[in-house]
Amino acid sequence: MRILSLSIVGASLICAIGVICFVYFKHRSIASRIAAGQRSATAAISLQPDMATTGLDESTIESYQKLVLGESRRLPGPNGECCSICLSDYNSKETVRCIPECRHCFHAECIDKWLHMNSSCPLCRNSPSPSHVHVMSTNP
Structure with a gap:
């Protein structure tokens, strides 16, 4: 009975650690994509020339x-x-x-x-x- 209890607790502990790792790395991946997107948006804005009216006089x-x-x-x-x-x-x-x-x-x-x-x-x-x-x- 003890072996069965330890097996269930051990398996549950391993699953919990797996879920925590998955959530951590998924969150980290999303955060890095957001940061990269913000950097590229900032770069795109800074690369645009000053807006000037290009019409005729x-x-x-x-x-x-x-x-x-x-x-x-x-x-x-x-x-x-x-x-x-x-x-x-x-x-x-x-x-x-x-x-x-x-x-x-x-x-x-x-x-x-x-x-x-x-x-x-x-x-x-x-x-x-x-x-x-x-x-x-x-x-x-």
Whole structure:
């Protein structure tokens, strides 16, 4: 009977030690992954350059062709019947602005806002030639 009791207690003790070791090493593994993730996140943040507005300046935007649509609502270049930014149809007497290189046109108000924040065409993503670009920066 004593041998049976010692066997049960010994087996229980070995199982308890095994569970404790498993929990300890599992917790340690999770903690090391979290710490590694925090280190890589910190490294990623520190590697990012200072955020600067990469849009165009006002004089460059104003240098782009601006026209008032007539009754035909015909646009120059490869353009559809609606503004790709606001998705509204072009109407007669509306003012549109065209990007010189690709000749895509948009409502002047829509493309002006876009170009203040981005230096590329919203449709084809081509950037204007260097002679048209004056990049703004928020850094002194």
